[in-house]
Amino acid sequence: xxxxxxxxxxxxxxxxxxxxxxxxxxxxxxxxxxxxxxxxxxxxxxxxxxxxxxxxxxxxxxxxxxxxxxxxxxxxxxxxxxxxxxxxxxxxxxxxxxxxxxxxxxxxxxxxxxxxxxxxxxxxxxxxxxxxxxxxxxxxxxxxxxxxxxxxxxxxxxxxxxxxxxxxxxxxxxxxxxxxxxxxxxxxxxxxxxxxxxxxxxxxxxxxxxxxxxxxxxxxxxxxxxxxxxxxxxxxxxxxxxxxxxxxxxxxxxxxxxxxxxxxxxxxxxxxxxxxxxxxxxxxxxxx
Amino acid sequence: xxxxxxxxxxxxxxxxxxxxxxxxxxxxxxxxxxxxxxxxxxxxxxxxxxxxxxxxxxxxxxxxxxxxxxxxxxxxxxxxxxxxxxxxxxxxxxxxxxxxxxxxxxxxxxxxxxxxxxxxxxxxxxxxxxxxxxxxxxxxxxxxxxxxxxxxxxxxxxxxxxxxxxxxxxxxxxxxxxxxxxxxxxxxxxxxxxxxxxxxxxxxxxxxxxxxxxxxxxxxxxxxxxxxxxxxxxxxxxxxxxxxxxxxxxxxxxxxxxxxxxxxxxxxxxxxxxxxxxxxxxxxxxxxxxxxxxxxxxxxxx
Numbered sequence: 001x002x003x004x005x006x007x008x009x010x011x012x013x014x015x016x017x018x019x020x021x022x023x024x025x026x027x028x029x030x031x032x033x034x035x036x037x038x039x040x041x042x043x044x045x046x047x048x049x050x051x052x053x054x055x056x057x058x059x060x061x062x063x064x065x066x067x068x069x070x071x072x073x074x075x076x077x078x079x080x081x082x083x084x085x086x087x088x089x090x091x092x093x094x095x096x097x098x099x100x101x102x103x104x105x106x107x108x109x110x111x112x113x114x115x116x117x118x119x120x121x122x123x124x125x126x127x128x129x130x131x132x133x134x135x136x137x138x139x140x141x142x143x144x145x146x147x148x149x150x151x152x153x154x155x156x157x158x159x160x161x162x163x164x165x166x167x168x169x170x171x172x173x174x175x176x177x178x179x180x181x182x183x184x185x186x187x188x189x190x191x192x193x194x195x196x197x198x199x200x201x202x203x204x205x206x207x208x209x210x211x212x213x214x215x216x217x218x219x220x221x222x223x224x225x226x227x228x229x230x231x232x233x234x235x236x237x238x239x240x241x242x243x244x245x246x247x248x249x250x251x252x253x254x255x256x257x258x259x260x261x262x263x264x265x266x267x268x269x270x271x272x273x274x275x276x277x278x279x280x281x282x283x284x285x286x287x288x
Numbered sequence: 289x290x291x292x293x294x295x296x297x298x299x300x301x302x303x304x305x306x307x308x309x310x311x312x313x314x315x316x317x318x319x320x321x322x323x324x325x326x327x328x329x330x331x332x333x334x335x336x337x338x339x340x341x342x343x344x345x346x347x348x349x350x351x352x353x354x355x356x357x358x359x360x361x362x363x364x365x366x367x368x369x370x371x372x373x374x375x376x377x378x379x380x381x382x383x384x385x386x387x388x389x390x391x392x393x394x395x396x397x398x399x400x401x402x403x404x405x406x407x408x409x410x411x412x413x414x415x416x417x418x419x420x421x422x423x424x425x426x427x428x429x430x431x432x433x434x435x436x437x438x439x440x441x442x443x444x445x446x447x448x449x450x451x452x453x454x455x456x457x458x459x460x461x462x463x464x465x466x467x468x469x470x471x472x473x474x475x476x477x478x479x480x481x482x483x484x485x486x487x488x489x490x491x492x493x494x495x496x497x498x499x500x501x502x503x504x505x506x507x508x509x510x511x512x513x514x515x516x517x518x519x520x521x522x523x524x525x526x527x528x529x530x531x532x533x534x535x536x537x538x539x540x541x542x543x544x545x546x547x548x549x550x551x552x553x554x555x556x557x558x559x560x561x562x563x564x565x566x567x568x569x570x571x572x573x574x575x576x577x578x579x580x581x582x583x584x585x586x587x588x589x590x
Contacts, residue, residue: 119321120563205410
């Protein structure tokens with residue numbers, strides 16, 4: 001086959017390159033402003049290249065008590081929530097993957113129905129309130145313990161494991177629990193990792209539960225702190241250096257630094273976890 | 289040999305035990321709230337609870353439909369969903385088609401990798417970025433506008449801009465991720481079809497039109513039906529974070545209204561009534577579109 005590079009290819013690559021810039025520009029711009037010194041930010045002439053590089057904005061943000069508390073809280077929610085969710089989802093999905101489970105169809109139907117219909121914001125809030133979960137760390141973990149989507153991904157995967165493997169385990173004298181821990185789970189590492197990441201990202205970014213169920217500022221996750229600082233302009237706690245002129249402009253660097261600090265973990269891990277997410281997205285899209 | 293129900297329960301007891309936490313969760317946190325909807329037919333009092341509050345029938349439903357706000361928030365919800373579908377649905381398909389034509393694997397990888405990135409940002413971070421970028425005094429977009437000789441625009445305070453901002457930022461965040469499924473579908477197209485098309489003298493555009501697109505047709509149809517079903521499902525968080533009293537004419541949707549009037553102001557019954565109204569319409573939409581997508585192919589939401 002001849003491979004000629006024609007006008008079509010040139011136009012295509014140019015448009016895609018422009019598209020890639022659109023995707024990247026916001027990140028680069030934020031980094032550039034947050035790394036620039038105040039006098040250049042004042043002139044508003046920073047686009048993609050930092051001028052007068054310094055880390056003052058990041059130093060200020062990372063010494064802010066609320067940010068640190070928010071980080072700590074978010075980490076607790078992510079670790080606790082992901083662990084619990086993954087365990088419960090795996091147990092549930094494994095049971096539901098058994099074709100002849102008694103009432104299995106009914107249980108599955110009950111779960112799928114919740115994708116279609118829910119009580120809505122107010123009845124859910126009142127329920128969580130009745131369980132006395134408001135203003136506890138559990139409010140960020142329990143109300144979203146199992147996601148139907150993740151459960152279905154896992155169930156589909158378990159159903160794909162050949163029955164013969166389980167039967168041979170049985171012949172070798174393994175109990176049902178033994179088959180799960182010795183045969184099924186080791187084979188399921190990819191799906192376990194994928195669902196784990198889905199849960200972790202979901203809890204990391206969960207703002208809704210915090211908005212509804214948390215009033216105590218000591219429990220606020222990072223997302224609430226970011227919102228308060230960047231969008232509501234609650235900045236009193238951060239040491240704003242006004243030495244270099246216009247306070248407002250230094251604030252701009254600070255706000256971008258706050259956003260970046262709240263995104264950095266995901267951006268850093270992103271290259272390593274990307275392929276697992278894509279696997280999960282494909283598994284999730286072809287459901288039985 | 290067929291076991292009795294009791295026998296089956298005994299046989300499956302370990303699996304039922306493993307399943308128990310999941311089902312308890314669903315009952316406690318998904319089904320109990322569904323029964324909580326009954327408060328929309330009561331004058332619910334937080335301190336008297338469901339048992340102590342008096343029944344008022346359809347009072348709150350009537351109140352909603354007689355409220356002039358109702359028309360605005362229903363219209364805003366439907367329009368936001370509609371515009372998101374109109375512009376957001378074709379975007380990943382176009383991206384996948386273009387990526388599929390790239391010959392340099394390195395460049396293709398690079399574009400794909402950066403296109404997924406925004407998907408992993410939290411909604412608060414995306415809303416914060418929009419807030420900063422669109423700021424009339426310090427945002428880069430307004431600087432760029434001013435450099436080109438246009439006046440600065442206070443984007444987030446003007447109702448006329450809300451839908452554009454919402455939909456375009458949704459596309460920015462979702463387009464790469466959405467293209468994954470189409471790229472996967474493209475790989476299942478038989479390469480011989482391209483060969484044959486080339487023999488018939490089809491150029492690149494004609495190959496896309498006559499081979500790639502027909503090959504994607506089923507996937508496109510299913511995805512479209514699924515998204516039609518979810519047209520009312522608009523991210524509460526994002527609208528909540530980006531809207532403000534100045535833009536309520538276009539930015540107030542059913543869920544933000546329920547939050548504000550129902551939860552913040554404590555009109556629980558009224559809020560629950562609006563919730564149920566939206567829940568029922570959403571249910572019908574998803575159910576019907578899923579039924580249709582099932583007839584198109586084996587694939588469906590469940």
